[in-house]
Amino acid sequence: xxxxxxxxxxxxxxxxxxxxxxxxxxxxxxxxxxxxxxxxxxxxxxxxxxxxxxxxxxxxxxxxxxxxxxxxxxxxxxxxxxxxxxxxxxxxxxxxxxxxxxxxxxxxxxxxxxxxxxxxxxxxxxxxxxxxxxxxxxxxxxxxxxxxxxxxxxxxxxxxxxxxxxxxxxxxxxxxxxxxxxxxxxxxxxxxxxxxxxxxxxxxxxxxxxxxxxxxxxxxxxxxxxxxxxxxxxxxxxxxxxxxxxxxxxxxxxxxxxxxxxxxxxxxxxxxxxxxxxxxxxxxxxxxxxxxxxxxxxxxxxxxxxxxxxxxxxxxxxxxxxxxxxxxxxxxxxxxxxxxxxxxxxxxxxxxxxxxxxxxxxxxxxxxxxxxxxxxxxxxxxxxxxxxxxxxxxxxxxxxxxxxxxxxxxxxxxxxxxxxxxxxxxxxxxxxxxxxxxxxxxxxxxxxxxxxxxx
Numbered sequence: 001x002x003x004x005x006x007x008x009x010x011x012x013x014x015x016x017x018x019x020x021x022x023x024x025x026x027x028x029x030x031x032x033x034x035x036x037x038x039x040x041x042x043x044x045x046x047x048x049x050x051x052x053x054x055x056x057x058x059x060x061x062x063x064x065x066x067x068x069x070x071x072x073x074x075x076x077x078x079x080x081x082x083x084x085x086x087x088x089x090x091x092x093x094x095x096x097x098x099x100x101x102x103x104x105x106x107x108x109x110x111x112x113x114x115x116x117x118x119x120x121x122x123x124x125x126x127x128x129x130x131x132x133x134x135x136x137x138x139x140x141x142x143x144x145x146x147x148x149x150x151x152x153x154x155x156x157x158x159x160x161x162x163x164x165x166x167x168x169x170x171x172x173x174x175x176x177x178x179x180x181x182x183x184x185x186x187x188x189x190x191x192x193x194x195x196x197x198x199x200x201x202x203x204x205x206x207x208x209x210x211x212x213x214x215x216x217x218x219x220x221x222x223x224x225x226x227x228x229x230x231x232x233x234x235x236x237x238x239x240x241x242x243x244x245x246x247x248x249x250x251x252x253x254x255x256x257x258x259x260x261x262x263x264x265x266x267x268x269x270x271x272x273x274x275x276x277x278x279x280x281x282x283x284x285x286x287x288x289x290x291x292x293x294x295x296x297x298x299x300x301x302x303x304x305x306x307x308x309x310x311x312x313x314x315x316x317x318x319x320x321x322x323x324x325x326x327x328x329x330x331x332x333x334x335x336x337x338x339x340x341x342x343x344x345x346x347x348x349x350x351x352x353x354x355x356x357x358x359x360x361x362x363x364x365x366x367x368x369x370x371x372x373x374x375x376x377x378x379x380x381x382x383x384x385x386x387x388x389x390x391x392x393x394x395x396x397x398x399x400x401x402x403x404x405x406x407x408x409x410x411x412x413x414x415x416x417x418x419x420x421x422x423x424x425x426x427x428x429x430x431x432x433x434x435x436x437x438x439x440x441x442x443x444x445x446x447x448x449x450x451x452x453x454x455x
């Protein structure tokens with residue numbers, strides 16, 4: 001492995017957004033060729049684009065008034081450029097095209113497929129595939145050491161892959177200077193808290209503080225059924241609990257310890273692109289990692305995954321020894337099962353949903369589909385009862401909704417066609433093993449128009 005001090009960050013292949021529907025798809029294709037890519041908006045001045053010293057440029061979209069000037073600037077700077085159009089510039093979900101792509105001017109290449117993008121960069125331009133997992137780790141370990149010195153850090157673990165891999169990278173760099181905090185809000189899926197406590201700690205050696213605040217959250221959520229009200233309560237309580245835990249970490253240091261100066265966040269590259277932070281991309285949405293922590297926490301941020309797409313995060317995690325059960329975990333919302341219960345949240349309803357969710361995850365894994373299905377929210381329609389029959393008696397149970405989807409970035413999604421045999425087995429198990437559930441239904445709505453989560 002190349003050492004951190006020998007690492008020289010590759011010059012980027014710029015993916016220039018001139019009105020593209022999903023420019024991230026093209027950027028991921030470039031990363032797949034082991035070339036470092038960055039997304040930048042085509043509305044930036046040509047001088048700013050050239051200042052990034054790109055190896056090459058891929059122009060994606062329908063074009064703007066500045067597109068001609070951009071091509072002139074790239075040509076004058078002798079930076080090779082290509083227009084990406086056709087299926088290479090479509091999302092991989094549902095095959096939705098961008099519309100008419102910008103026309104390549106004379107002397108500019110045109111690429112129309114994913115293999116065409118790779119061939120253009122590696123064969124035609126002979127760029128070197130230097131963006132490897134080993135070099136990413138070496139680079140980040142070096143950067144973390146330089147940024148934090150001997151100061152202490154905290155990281156809010158969610159049980160998801162991003163925060164776990166970010167923590168593992170920091171742990172690799174600075175060891176016991178890091179303390180991880182896991183807030184148990186009582187809304188996690190079955191065995192997730194125990195999995196982090198045991199598997200993650202055993203694999204990484206990280207110090208972990210688990211805060212059991214489940215009773216506090218459930219008390220605050222008592223009688224609340226409005227989705228937005230639930231989200232706000234969960235978010236606000238999380239912030240207060242995490243702040244208190246952070247203060248405990250600060251005062252728990254041994255005499256002579258450095259102060260806690262840094263907060264580790266699992267920000268990934270799509271977060272940066274979609275937030276429009278420093279790259280000229282569209283401001284699609286804001287991102288608040290670790291529950292939307294306020295600025296007055298007085299910590300500086302350490303974001304070691306900021307340049308990585310989700311698949312790259314997983315590769316780094318596996319290389320660092322993070323357990324596969326965490327690396328390949330499906331995305332899970334911050335409010336947890338609280339927004340997968342349509343209606344009031346109670347301990348009984350949480351147990352019902354956990355049991356059903358565990359069955360679905362177990363069967364998807366047994367069928368070898370848990371890595372093909374990007375996410376499968378299991379939803380309890382707690383305020384709905386339907387008539388059923390069990391042991392020759394009439395029942396009034398709740399419906400469970402299965403929502404299997406495929407996506408790359410959660411901005412768009414298509415429902416995943418689970419085999420009928422698997423659907424039948426899941427339905428039979430849930431209705432037989434989970435009390436108060438007598439019906440299983442399938443959500444076949446794409447995004448848009450339906451969001452991935454029900455609330």
